[in-house]
Amino acid sequence: MSVVAGKKLPRTKLPPDARPDTLAVREGLPASQWGENSEALFVSSSFVHPDAATAAARFANEEEAFIYSRFSNPTVTMMERRLAALEGSEACIGTASGMGAITMLVLGLLKAGDHVVCSHSVFGSTIRLFGDFAKFGVQTSFVSQTDVAQWRAAVRPETKLLFAETPTNPLTEVCDIAALAKIAHAAGALLVVDNCFCSPALQRPIALGADIVMHSGTKYLDGQGRVIAGALCCTQQLIDEKFMPVQRGAGITLSPFNAWVVLKGLETLALRMREQSARALSLARWLEQHPAVERVYHPGLPSHPQHELAMRQQGGVGGPVASFVVRGRDAAQARANAFAVIDATRVCSITANLGDTKTAITHPASTTHGRLSEAQRQAAGIGQGAIRIAVGLEDLDDLKADLARGLDAIR
Numbered sequence: 001m002s003v004v005a006g007k008k009l010p011r012t013k014l015p016p017d018a019r020p021d022t023l024a025v026r027e028g029l030p031a032s033q034w035g036e037n038s039e040a041l042f043v044s045s046s047f048v049h050p051d052a053a054t055a056a057a058r059f060a061n062e063e064e065a066f067i068y069s070r071f072s073n074p075t076v077t078m079m080e081r082r083l084a085a086l087e088g089s090e091a092c093i094g095t096a097s098g099m100g101a102i103t104m105l106v107l108g109l110l111k112a113g114d115h116v117v118c119s120h121s122v123f124g125s126t127i128r129l130f131g132d133f134a135k136f137g138v139q140t141s142f143v144s145q146t147d148v149a150q151w152r153a154a155v156r157p158e159t160k161l162l163f164a165e166t167p168t169n170p171l172t173e174v175c176d177i178a179a180l181a182k183i184a185h186a187a188g189a190l191l192v193v194d195n196c197f198c199s200p201a202l203q204r205p206i207a208l209g210a211d212i213v214m215h216s217g218t219k220y221l222d223g224q225g226r227v228i229a230g231a232l233c234c235t236q237q238l239i240d241e242k243f244m245p246v247q248r249g250a251g252i253t254l255s256p257f258n259a260w261v262v263l264k265g266l267e268t269l270a271l272r273m274r275e276q277s278a279r280a281l282s283l284a285r286w287l288e289q290h291p292a293v294e295r296v297y298h299p300g301l302p303s304h305p306q307h308e309l310a311m312r313q314q315g316g317v318g319g320p321v322a323s324f325v326v327r328g329r330d331a332a333q334a335r336a337n338a339f340a341v342i343d344a345t346r347v348c349s350i351t352a353n354l355g356d357t358k359t360a361i362t363h364p365a366s367t368t369h370g371r372l373s374e375a376q377r378q379a380a381g382i383g384q385g386a387i388r389i390a391v392g393l394e395d396l397d398d399l400k401a402d403l404a405r406g407l408d409a410i411r
């Protein structure tokens with residue numbers, strides 16, 4: 001976070017070479033004077049100063065301390081430190097949501113006349129939000145997720161940001177983070193990577209050259225579908241100079257309770273990601289064999305167009321999300337068939353939020369990407385027959401039976 005979470009506050013007693021599994025459970029702040037073993041939830045709007053002179057020093061940023069929870073809170077700091085440790089970034093700032101993190105990014109880094117290059121396959125609301133910033137003079141060019149030459153060609157002298165999400169929602173297209181970082185840096189711009197789908201358990205964009213990692217903590221970081229949360233992971237300097245002033249003024253604040261849930265979610269992140277990804281791959285292989293399925297998208301499948309890149313970039317793991325396209329002679333029938341498969345499920349949740357231990361099934365063209373124009377949807381390759389499945393921790397055979405019920409009925 002902040003001035004506050006920065007270098008001067010006390011750190012947990014961990015060896016400097018502690019590994020990710022240890023950091024996921026232990027990084028944060030030292031326990032309070034009561035010695036709690038599970039991290040405390042500090043539900044307090046403000047913090048008390050011992051005397052007026054100390055209050056003055058703290059308000060003048062001469063002394064680090066917690067002041068007011070719009071921009072500094074111990075539970076939020078613990079979450080920020082733990083996530084930064086996992087992403088391998090110097091620092092992190094929590095935000096109210098993933099979309100709030102993108103809003104902070106734009107408010108903190110861009111001004112009228114600046115330009116962004118973004119994949120046209122990113123999350124639908126991200127495309128909408130970058131579109132909305134055009135009214136403040138920030139223009140965005142949308143390019144192919146996978147064609148590096150298109151990213152390079154779209155860069156202009158006023159380009160300040162390249163924004164990527166990998167793998168994408170819902171078709172799991174993978175972009176080359178290291179290649180995009182080179183393009184960004186050659187242009188004097190920053191590369192931001194939305195790391196929702198992999199999380200730092202599988203993919204660490206900063207090690208590949210990205211400057212900022214953006215998160216919807218709502219997804220795998222929480223991991224059980226409980227809270228809305230977001231974060232930006234980057235250097236302390238970017239936070240102090242660009243993002244903390246936005247947080248103080250605009251108040252895109254992560255609540256202590258939501259931060260606490262994410263903090264505890266991070267403790268099981270690696271286990272969940274490995275297990276849910278293994279189930280997703282197994283389900284994707286099974287779907288590939290089903291006669292009612294036209295195509296399956298999962299980075300772990302050798303048939304995935306960026307399979308090798310994904311394996312390199314994601315530690316050999318495809319991730320917990322797969323999408324598939326059901327057959328249909330035209331768009332209307334493909335949509336009807338997709339709806340029938342979804343409606344026949346009894347185990348899966350018909351919900352758009354991914355990242356849960358409960359498997360989520362959704363029809364992207366009418367939900368997550370329903371607000372896009374037909375042209376934008378086609379550019380992203382999202383047809384009416386596509387179904388996204390974010391695989392949870394239910395028994396794999398129960399999940400197969402759940403999908404087979406609807407798929408077997410397609411003629």
Ligand SMILES: Cc1ncc(COP(=O)(O)O)c(C=O)c1O
Pocket residue numbers: 097098099100123126165169194196197215216217218219228229230353354
């Ligand atoms: C890839 C991706 N990025 C960002 C977001 C936005 O996150 P939030 O819902 O926490 O605002 C989502 C939400 O679905 C997402 O899937």
